[in-house]
Amino acid sequence: MQPHEKKHLLIVDDEPVILQILKAVFEEEPWRLTLVGTGAEARRVLQSERVDLLLTDKNLPDVNGLELLRIAKEREPLCEVIILTGYGSLETALAAMELDAFDYVLKPLNNVFDIRKKARQAFAKQDVALENRRLILELREKNGALEAALDETRALQAELIQSEKLAGIGTLAAGIAHEISSPLFGIMGLAEAIADEQDLALAQSYARDVVEYCRTVRDIVVELSSYSRAASNEYLTTVELARVVHDALRLVERSADVRNVRFEMDIEEGLLLQARTNEVQQVFVNLLKNAAEATGEQEGGGLVRLAAGRTGNTVWATVSDNGPGIEPEKQKLIFDPFYTTKAPGKGTGLGLNIVYRIVTKYRGVITVDSRPGQGATFELRFPLDP
Ligand SMILES: Nc1ncnc2c1ncn2[C@@H]1O[C@H](COP(=O)(O)OP(=O)(O)OP(=O)(O)O)[C@@H](O)[C@H]1O
Ligand SMILES: [Mg+2]
Numbered sequence: 231m232q233p234h235e236k237k238h239l240l241i242v243d244d245e246p247v248i249l250q251i252l253k254a255v256f257e258e259e260p261w262r263l264t265l266v267g268t269g270a271e272a273r274r275v276l277q278s279e280r281v282d283l284l285l286t287d288k289n290l291p292d293v294n295g296l297e298l299l300r301i302a303k304e305r306e307p308l309c310e311v312i313i314l315t316g317y318g319s320l321e322t323a324l325a326a327m328e329l330d331a332f333d334y335v336l337k338p339l340n341n342v343f344d345i346r347k348k349a350r351q352a353f354a355k356q357d358v359a360l361e362n363r364r365l366i367l368e369l370r371e372k373n374g375a376l377e378a379a380l381d382e383t384r385a386l387q388a389e390l391i392q393s394e395k396l397a398g399i400g401t402l403a404a405g406i407a408h409e410i411s412s413p414l415f416g417i418m419g420l421a422e423a424i425a426d427e428q429d430l431a432l433a434q435s436y437a438r439d440v441v442e443y444c445r446t447v448r449d450i451v452v453e454l455s456s457y458s459r460a461a462s463n464e465y466l467t468t469v470e471l472a473r474v475v476h477d478a479l480r481l482v483e484r485s486a487d488v489r490n491v492r493f494e495m496d497i498e499e500g501l502l503l504q505a506r507t508n509e510v511q512q513v514f515v516n517l518l519k520n521a522a523e524a525t526g527e528q529e530g531g532g533l534v535r536l537a538a539g540r541t542g543n544t545v546w547a548t549v550s551d552n553g554p555g556i557e558p559e560k561q562k563l564i565f566d567p568f569y570t571t572k573a574p575g576k577g578t579g580l581g582l583n584i585v586y587r588i589v590t591k592y593r594g595v596i597t598v599d600s601r602p603g604q605g606a607t608f609e610l611r612f613p614l615d616p
Contacts, residue, residue, distance in 0.1 A: 242286040269293025310352035415485035471501035478514035524553030
């Protein structure tokens with residue numbers, strides 16, 4: 231029902247006098263009135279028009295008033311019904327109430343204004359019910375909109391997860407390419423050396439190194455694929471730091487341009503870590519390479535110092551250089567993947583990110599200390615307790 235539409239009141243009684251009286255009672259009200267004398271007519275009105283309140287005699291000669299009530303409710307459940315009934319049929323009046331009539335009025339009509347009051351009350355109740363229905367519809371609509379929004383959010387989330395996975399795969403692939411490039415360069419250099427080597431014993435030792443680097447490549451591929459997982463004990467071995475650092479340095483010397491760089495090592499003997507050899511080696515290869523790359527152009531040559539020791543339950547290592555250093559605001563960025571200040575083709579920006587991931591995997595910390603112009607020092611700390 232539209233708000234501006236008048237309420238429609240249908241009055242049904244076979245006694246013309248009663249119709250007359252009721253017409254007079256309701257004439258002044260702001261409602262549309264239809265008065266009919268038979269049940270058949272009433273039924274026609276109910277079936278062809280909207281009726282908001284039905285006021286009907288219970289005992290019509292042709293159709294039972296309760297049947298009209300049923301039709302009215304079937305057409306519009308919110309239609310209200312008031313039954314007019316004689317004193318003798320109080321029981322049927324109560325039956326009408328059970329059929330969801332709003333009220334009943336006993337005949338003869340002693341107080342016609344009482345009927346008007348009941349009609350007004352019926353409309354008031356109906357207005358509340360209509361408002362409720364409107365609110366429920368509105369709620370359903372809003373629920374529908376919310377559900378649609380939720381569906382959309384879910385779809386977006388799925389898309390996001392997918393694209394994050396793809397980005398993750400991209401980073402993984404780039405990381406693997408980055409890490410195997412040093413041993414691959416090493417293999418290439420050794421293979422060339424073997425080809426020209428006359429001394430069989432030396433050629434054999436190069437060949438052993440080639441095999442070793444091939445293993446390194448294989449392990450890097452396997453290990454990098456499992457970065458997100460925490461270090462699992464079954465893969466760990468006891469790693470002797472001095473030996474791994476020595477191997478890392480040899481690999482850097484073989485795979486990068488370090489002609490202009492001097493390396494100094496000061497490593498305590500017998501420093502042991504529970505880790506994967508390869509990963510510890512990757513950490514130092516990346517740090518030493520960065521340091522060598524930073525100092526290579528230094529006047530009078532570059533100097534890279536590596537120190538390591540043990541304090542209490544912590545194994546520490548530092549890699550320092552005399553390069554240009556890192557500005558404070560850049561120090562926050564250097565561990566991010568793909569952050570690089572090197573020329574395109576020179577650096578991918580993955581080295582320190584890989585270092586960071588390996589170090590944190592072993593519950594270690596890495597910090598950088600640098601003042602521009604005065605070199606940089608990277609410090610690693612690993613807890614010794616399992
Ligand atoms: N020892 C250092 N001295 C000065 N700057 C450094 C040093 N180590 C790292 N950086 C800075 O941090 C950046 C990130 O280093 P990272 O190793 O992650 O990537 P990269 O060396 O640029 O590239 P890639 O390692 O892929 O060859 C470098 O580009 C450089 O700006
Ligand atoms: Mg690097």
